[in-house]
Amino acid sequence: MRTLAVLSEMGAMFLFLLHGLVNIFTSTKQLRKIVHQMYFIGSKSLLVISLIGIFTGMVLGLQGYYTLVKFGSEGLLGAAVALSLIRELGPVLTAIMVTGRAGSSMAAEIGVMRISDQIDALEVMDINPISYLVSPRFAAAIICFPLLTAVFDVIGIIGGYLTGVALLGINPGIYFYRIESSVNSHDIYEGFLKALLFGVIVATVSCFQGYYTHMRKDGVGPEGVSNATTSAVVMSCVLVLITDYIVTSFLL
Amino acid sequence: MADHNGWDIRMENLVLGYDDTVVLDNISASLPAGKISVILGGSGDGKSTLLRHVLGLKRPMAGKIFLGPHSLFELSSGQFRKVRRRMGVLFQDGALLGSLTLGQNVALPLTEHTKLDAATVESIVQHKLALVGLDKYADYYPNQLSGGMRKRAGLARAIVTDPPILLCDEPTSGLDPINSAQMDKLLLDMKQHFPDMTIIVVSHDLQSLYTIADHVLVLHAGKAVYNGGLEPLRQTTDPYLRQFLDRSAGDMQTPDLRLGQEARDALRAWLDK
Ligand SMILES: Nc1ncnc2c1ncn2[C@@H]1O[C@H](COP(=O)(O)OP(=O)(O)O)[C@@H](O)[C@H]1O
Ligand SMILES: [Mg+2]
Numbered sequence: 001m002r003t004l005a006v007l008s009e010m011g012a013m014f015l016f017l018l019h020g021l022v023n024i025f026t027s028t029k030q031l032r033k034i035v036h037q038m039y040f041i042g043s044k045s046l047l048v049i050s051l052i053g054i055f056t057g058m059v060l061g062l063q064g065y066y067t068l069v070k071f072g073s074e075g076l077l078g079a080a081v082a083l084s085l086i087r088e089l090g091p092v093l094t095a096i097m098v099t100g101r102a103g104s105s106m107a108a109e110i111g112v113m114r115i116s117d118q119i120d121a122l123e124v125m126d127i128n129p130i131s132y133l134v135s136p137r138f139a140a141a142i143i144c145f146p147l148l149t150a151v152f153d154v155i156g157i158i159g160g161y162l163t164g165v166a167l168l169g170i171n172p173g174i175y176f177y178r179i180e181s182s183v184n185s186h187d188i189y190e191g192f193l194k195a196l197l198f199g200v201i202v203a204t205v206s207c208f209q210g211y212y213t214h215m216r217k218d219g220v221g222p223e224g225v226s227n228a229t230t231s232a233v234v235m236s237c238v239l240v241l242i243t244d245y246i247v248t249s250f251l252l
Numbered sequence: 253m254a255d256h257n258g259w260d261i262r263m264e265n266l267v268l269g270y271d272d273t274v275v276l277d278n279i280s281a282s283l284p285a286g287k288i289s290v291i292l293g294g295s296g297d298g299k300s301t302l303l304r305h306v307l308g309l310k311r312p313m314a315g316k317i318f319l320g321p322h323s324l325f326e327l328s329s330g331q332f333r334k335v336r337r338r339m340g341v342l343f344q345d346g347a348l349l350g351s352l353t354l355g356q357n358v359a360l361p362l363t364e365h366t367k368l369d370a371a372t373v374e375s376i377v378q379h380k381l382a383l384v385g386l387d388k389y390a391d392y393y394p395n396q397l398s399g400g401m402r403k404r405a406g407l408a409r410a411i412v413t414d415p416p417i418l419l420c421d422e423p424t425s426g427l428d429p430i431n432s433a434q435m436d437k438l439l440l441d442m443k444q445h446f447p448d449m450t451i452i453v454v455s456h457d458l459q460s461l462y463t464i465a466d467h468v469l470v471l472h473a474g475k476a477v478y479n480g481g482l483e484p485l486r487q488t489t490d491p492y493l494r495q496f497l498d499r500s501a502g503d504m505q506t507p508d509l510r511l512g513q514e515a516r517d518a519l520r521a522w523l524d525k
Pocket of ligand 2: 299300301344421
């Protein structure tokens with residue numbers, strides 16, 4: 001029974017996603033809403049992404065150094081840091097941070113609109129609530145996730161430089177030379193694809209949970225909104241990690 | 253759908269509810285076109301539920317709703333939207349979009365559906381906000397206003413398209429006596445200006461019932477207990493209706509209101525501490 005419920009929720013979410021995607025291009029007015037959401041999802045996440053990025057890179061620099069030095073190949077540090085960031089940690093950590101920052105508030109915002117009749121009001125005014133509320137968020141997430149991931153990667157590589165080169169004394173030329181020679185377009189492609197998929201997942205799950213707050217069995221009104229927000233974050237993170245594994249195993 | 257005469261609203265053997273709880277059972281009533289009908293009932297008697305179904309937001313468990321010649325739940329989705337465009341709605345708490353100012357909220361149906369230029373929209377919005385006494389508040393966000401003001405702004409949004417059917421959920425609850433009276437007057441003026449407009453007002457405000465109602469539908473305990481004109485209702489001898497209209501507590505016995513001795517001692521000790 002539980003499996004069935006999970007499967008049917010996934011199915012409903014997939015239809016919700018399709019519905020949201022086709023409504024992205026319904027009118028030119030969508031553009032303004034998309035830009036507004038990009039500001040919210042992207043611009044406002046920059047600081048936290050940079051912070052997490054620099055520390056992730058610094059830790060990778062330290063850990064990588066102590067592992068590589070055992071084999072006398074600390075010169076490969078640049079490659080190790082860059083590859084783990086670009087292929088794996090960049091997309092995943094960005095997705096998880098943005099889930100916490102933007103996904104949760106998408107769920108809460110749409111959930112509040114649901115319980116205060118705002119979504120019904122849109123419907124009665126013959127304004128499609130999916131195209132008004134959900135599609136701009138989808139579009140913004142699809143654009144912002146890869147960009148934020150790229151920022152995370154670059155700042156992470158700088159973080160690795162700080163510990164590896166500035167602190168532990170690897171030759172700076174070697175650090176960047178190794179990055180250049182080991183990272184190829186396939187790695188970049190994998191990271192980009194992941195970021196794109198994670199954006200779709202986080203936006204879909206978060207909007208879906210908020211949009212159907214009123215159908216929840218575990219609480220009505222404000223309690224429903226708070227549960228919807230929790231579900232949005234937990235489910236987004238779990239799906240991101242599962243998807244990450246699947247994509248990695250296919251592309252490796 | 254070319255006819256622009258007023259539409260009446262008919263309900264046939266409606267059964268309404270949520271999941272498996274029935275809220276309203278076997279309601280049949282007709283609310284006349286071009287008149288103000290008041291749906292009266294106590295809190296929780298299902299007034300908002302009935303409204304949600306008339307708006308087509310929820311399907312009835314059984315029965316039919318007719319808006320003019322159209323059976324609401326038997327229309328194609330295109331026709332359904334066309335029918336619904338004729339309705340303006342004031343939700344119980346206003347349901348203004350929190351991310352937009354009052355002005356943007358009121359303008360929304362126009363900006364989304366028409367190609368009117370900004371200046372025209374602006375002047376329509378100002379006019380409608382002035383009707384509800386909020387012309388100074390166009391740039392305020394809903395959460396910067398009182399509940400009564402949000403309700404009045406919700407009405408401005410509901411009437412911005414001059415809809416042939418206007419539905420208001422408790423327009424006067426939470427309003428002070430002056431604003432309530434002005435709301436009633438506004439509804440009466442609307443009826444005068446738009447003789448075809450069908451106005452449905454959900455309420456439990458007796459004063460506004462006597463002021464505005466042409467027709468009354470009373471809901472109580474899942475049933476429609478009265479459906480007819482205002483005058484016969486005034487004369488009714490039905491015990492529940494009399495109690496409602498006379499605002500009488502009936503034969504309710506208030507139990508002993510004081511706390512037990514032990515609790516009183518404990519509270520006294522706390523107060524004296
Ligand atoms: N979303 C809902 N789910 C389940 N029951 C509901 C829901 N909304 C209202 N009810 C129930 O329906 C009954 C009527 O509610 P409502 O129509 O809001 O009453 P009124 O507007 O007359 O005060 C109440 O008993 C309420 O508990
Ligand atoms: Mg109500």
